[in-house]
Amino acid sequence: MSLTKEQIAQRIAKELKDGYYVNLGIGIPTLVANYIPKGMNVVLQSENGLLGMGPFPYEGEEDADLINAGKQTITTVPGSAFFDSAMSFGMIRAGKVDLTVLGAMEVSEQGDIANWKIPGKMVKGMGGAMDLVASAKNIIVAMMHTNPKGESKLLPACTLPLTGTKCIKKIVTEIAVLDVTGNGFKLLERAPGVSVEEIVSKTAGKLTVEGEIPEMQF
Amino acid sequence: MSLTKEQIAQRIAKELKDGYYVNLGIGIPTLVANYIPKGMNVVLQSENGLLGMGPFPYEGEEDADLINAGKQTITTVPGSAFFDSAMSFGMIRAGKVDLTVLGAMEVSEQGDIANWKIPGKMVKGMGGAMDLVASAKNIIVAMMHTNPKGESKLLPACTLPLTGTKCIKKIVTEIAVLDVTGNGFKLLERAPGVSVEEIVSKTAGKLTVEGEIPEMQF
Amino acid sequence: MNKTYKNAEEAVADIKDGSVLMLGGFGLCGIPENCIAALVKKGPRQLTCISNNAGVDDFGIGLMLKQKQVKKMISSYVGENAEFERQLLSGELEVDLIPQGTLAERIRAGGAGIPAVFTPAGVGTEVAEGKETRVFKDKEYLLEYAFDADFAIVKAWKGDTDGNLIYKETARNFNPLMAMAGKVTIAEVEELVAPGELDPNQVHTPGIYVHRIFQGVNYEKRIEQRTVRKNV
Amino acid sequence: MNKTYKNAEEAVADIKDGSVLMLGGFGLCGIPENCIAALVKKGPRQLTCISNNAGVDDFGIGLMLKQKQVKKMISSYVGENAEFERQLLSGELEVDLIPQGTLAERIRAGGAGIPAVFTPAGVGTEVAEGKETRVFKDKEYLLEYAFDADFAIVKAWKGDTDGNLIYKETARNFNPLMAMAGKVTIAEVEELVAPGELDPNQVHTPGIYVHRIFQGVNYEKRIEQRTVRKNV
Numbered sequence A, B: 001m002s003l004t005k006e007q008i009a010q011r012i013a014k015e016l017k018d019g020y021y022v023n024l025g026i027g028i029p030t031l032v033a034n035y036i037p038k039g040m041n042v043v044l045q046s047e048n049g050l051l052g053m054g055p056f057p058y059e060g061e062e063d064a065d066l067i068n069a070g071k072q073t074i075t076t077v078p079g080s081a082f083f084d085s086a087m088s089f090g091m092i093r094a095g096k097v098d099l100t101v102l103g104a105m106e107v108s109e110q111g112d113i114a115n116w117k118i119p120g121k122m123v124k125g126m127g128g129a130m131d132l133v134a135s136a137k138n139i140i141v142a143m144m145h146t147n148p149k150g151e152s153k154l155l156p157a158c159t160l161p162l163t164g165t166k167c168i169k170k171i172v173t174e175i176a177v178l179d180v181t182g183n184g185f186k187l188l189e190r191a192p193g194v195s196v197e198e199i200v201s202k203t204a205g206k207l208t209v210e211g212e213i214p215e216m217q218f
Numbered sequence C, D: 001m002n003k004t005y006k007n008a009e010e011a012v013a014d015i016k017d018g019s020v021l022m023l024g025g026f027g028l029c030g031i032p033e034n035c036i037a038a039l040v041k042k043g044p045r046q047l048t049c050i051s052n053n054a055g056v057d058d059f060g061i062g063l064m065l066k067q068k069q070v071k072k073m074i075s076s077y078v079g080e081n082a083e084f085e086r087q088l089l090s091g092e093l094e095v096d097l098i099p100q101g102t103l104a105e106r107i108r109a110g111g112a113g114i115p116a117v118f119t120p121a122g123v124g125t126e127v128a129e130g131k132e133t134r135v136f137k138d139k140e141y142l143l144e145y146a147f148d149a150d151f152a153i154v155k156a157w158k159g160d161t162d163g164n165l166i167y168k169e170t171a172r173n174f175n176p177l178m179a180m181a182g183k184v185t186i187a188e189v190e191e192l193v194a195p196g197e198l199d200p201n202q203v204h205t206p207g208i209y210v211h212r213i214f215q216g217v218n219y220e221k222r223i224e225q226r227t228v229r230k231n232v
Helices: A005-013 A028-035 A085-093 A129-135 A196-201 B005-013 B028-035 B085-093 B129-135 B196-201 C033-042 C061-066 C082-089 C100-111 C175-181 D033-042 D061-066 D082-089 D100-111 D175-181
Strands: A021-024 A043-046 A050-053 A076-082 A099-102 A106-108 A139-142 A170-172 A176-181 A184-190 B021-024 B043-046 B050-053 B076-082 B099-102 B106-108 B139-142 B170-172 B176-181 B184-190 C020-023 C047-050 C070-075 C094-097 C116-119 C133-136 C139-145 C149-160 C182-193 C212-215 D020-023 D047-050 D070-075 D094-097 D116-119 D133-136 D139-145 D149-160 D182-193 D212-215
Touching (some): A021 A028, A043 A085, A099 A129, B005 B139, B005 B170, B028 B099, B028 B139, B085 B129, C020 C175, C033 C061, C047 C061, C116 D116, C149 C175, D033 D061, D061 D070, D100 D116, D175 D182
Parallel strands (some): A099 A139, A139 A170, B021 B043, B021 B099, B139 B170, C020 C047, C070 C094, C182 C212, D047 D070, D182 D212
Antiparallel strands (some): A043 A050, A170 A176, B043 B050, B170 B176, B176 B184, C133 C139, D116 D139, D133 D139
C-alpha cells in the first residue's frame, strides 16, 4: 500500500540524527518536522534567516515579522537565532546544514534534480533551491514516484530544466526508499505491501535490486 | 616657521565637513580628532570594528574590550555601532568612508604611497593600510616633508615598497599643503613664515607653483 | 548631518524614471511599505527592481507592477503575483531570476566593495549559460558580479537619527545587505529614536550606510500564509 | 547534541602537531585566553596560526611563539613582539602578511562557501606578486582565495549551550568570521547560559557554526595601550 504524504515524512524523519541542522523544503518536507523523535535535538533552518524554527503559532499569536521560507507564520524555539540572507546562504554554501529535504519533479539516475521550471508554464523562480542543491552534502528528495500522468519521475536523465547536477543522495517516495549511487538508483526499502515489481515498473532510470528488499519500518 | 604636529592636525581638520565619516591613522592623523570644529558632526571609524569613536576614557574607566585600531583604550559617542572586521573593511572598500588620513614614509608625484616596510628592517605588516589606500576616495597624508636625514619624502617615485598606487590626493606637512595632480605635486599653501623657496628645495618630485602661495590660516 | 526625513514622500522625491532600486523584504515580510506607497503615488516608471520577490497583486511591489512602473525585476521567486505573470507573458516586463543565495551574495558583494565572487549555485543549469566557470578544489563555480543600486530602500524595526538600524526577527532578510549596497540608502523604521538610545552592540546596520531615515506610519504588515495550530 | 565542554583543556585536547588554527582577536582584545593557555600547556607544535596579530612577548599568541609551537603566522600586523622578530630573522618562523581587510574577507569567504573573491588591496604592490589580477569597471583587483582552518578558536562575551554567541564591543573583530570558517569551531565565553536566555535577534554567531563551547575562567583581558584623559 502506498504511503501517505505524512508517512513519507515519517520515513524521512528516521534519517535524522541528534544534533542535526536541517533545512526542510516546502510541501512534504515541511511535514518531517512533525516526526522528529522525542528527545532528539534537531534544529530547523529556514533560509529566510532563522535557525531554531518552532511549530505554527497558536491562533491570535501570529507575528508578521516571523515567517518561514514558505511565507508561513511560525514560532521559534529556545536557542534560536536570526540572521540576514547572506549569512543564511553562507551557512548553506559552507556545508553547515547537515540534511536538506526537498521536493522534486524529476530525479535522474546521476542524481540530477529538476524542480523549478516547466517549459511553457509561468516560471516562478528557483528561490533558494539551486543554492541548496549546489552545496548541501546530504540531500533527500521527498516526492511521488510518478507524475499525475503516471510517468516515472526517476529517470535516466531529467527532461525538465535542471536545478542542480549530481547532488541527490537519497529518495523517499510513496512506494520506495532509494539511494542514488554511482551506478544509478538502488532500491533500499519498499512501502508495506508494495512489490518490488511495482517499483521496478515505475522506475524509468537504471535501478539495482539486490537481494531481499525489506519493507519500511515505522 | 614649521608647524608642530598638532598644527598639522589642526590644518587637516579644516578639510572636514559636516556628516563626514573619517578614518584616522596612527600618529599625527589621530590628533585630527582634537580639532573637529564645534558643532560639526564628524563620525570616526576605527577599522577594528567601531563607528563613533569618542575620546580616551577617564582614568579608571578603561575597558579592555573597547580599543581603537592603534590598540588604545577609547570610548564611544552616542550613535556608535560595533561590527566585525569583514563589515569594517567592507565599508572601507565600498567607499563609504568620506576621508582617510594617514602617515607616510614617502609619497610620489603620481600619488603612490609607501608607509609599511623598510627593506632590511623588521617587517611589522601592513595592517589595514593597503585596504584603506586601495579603496578610499579621499586620502590625505599627514607627514614631515623630509626624513630624519633631511631627504625629501615627496619624490618622483617611491624608493620603498609601495602600500598603494595613484591614491593620494592631498598632503599636509610641517611646511606645506599640496595637492597631487595628474601633473605632479601642486603647492597650495605654505606654513606661516616658510618661504616657497624652502618648500621647493625640500620637494624632490615635480612641483608646480602657480601665482601667490598663501600662508595657512588656522 | 541631517539624515532625518519627514516621511516617505520626501525620502523618495528624487527617484526618477529608469532608476535601479533595491527593495528589502522576503515575501511581504520586512518590506518598505511606506516607500512603496510613496513610489506608487509619485509614479516613476521604467524602474529596475532588485528584490527577492515581487509582492502580491495588491500589496508590496505588486502595487508598482499594477501601475506598470517596473521595467525589470531581478528576483529569486516571483510566484505569488498574477499581474506579474500577465505582464511577463505579454512582454511588458523583463525578469532576471537568480538563485536566492547568489542574489544575497551579489548584493552583499556590492555593499562590501567586492566586484565579483565565485558561487556554486546553478552550475550545470541554465543559470550558468554564458557565465564564466572555474574549478576550485574539484568543484565547479560560477563567476557572479556584484549588484549595486541607485537607491536601496529598506525597512527596519528601530532606527536612530544617525541611521543605525535594528531589524526584527525574520524581517531582517535582505534588508541589511541592500542597506550596504545603495548609492543612496533610504530606511523606513517603525520607531525612530535619538542617537544613544540603541545599544551599539546590537546595531545590525551601522549608520554609515544609511543616507535617509524616517519613521513610517500605518504599517499593515500583511501576512501571506497565516498558519496556526489550535489552542489547546 | 552536547557542545558543552568542561574547560579549555578538554576543548583543545585533539589539536595535533601541524594543525591549521584560526585565533580570534585584534591585538590582545577579544583573544581566546583560556584556549591559548591550554595549547601552551598541551604543546602541539608546527602550528599554522591565522590571526590578525601575533600577541605580545608574554601574552596571547606570543606565549605559543615563545614555546616554538608556531611554524607559520598568517597575519596583517605582527609588530608588537620581539620573540616573533627573533624567530623570523633566524628562519625558525614563516610569516605571511596579508592586508587586514583582505584577511577578513578571505576568512569570511571560507565561512560562506565562497572559494575566491576579488579585492583591490595590494594592487601594484609586492602583495600582488604572483597573483591573478582582473579589471572590473576600470579598476584593478586581485583574486584572493578563501581561508579555512582545522580549528577556529574564538572568544565571545556570552554564549548558550547551543553555541549561539554574542561579542562585546570591539572584542568582536575577527571572532565571528573565524567562527564561520572552522572545520571545528571552539568558543570560549565569559558567561555560558541556557538556550533561550539570549535574545535571538541579538545573536552575532548562530550556534550552527559552533561545535564546542565552554565558560572560560580568570580572564586577564590585558590592555596593550592604556590611554586615558585626566579626570576633570
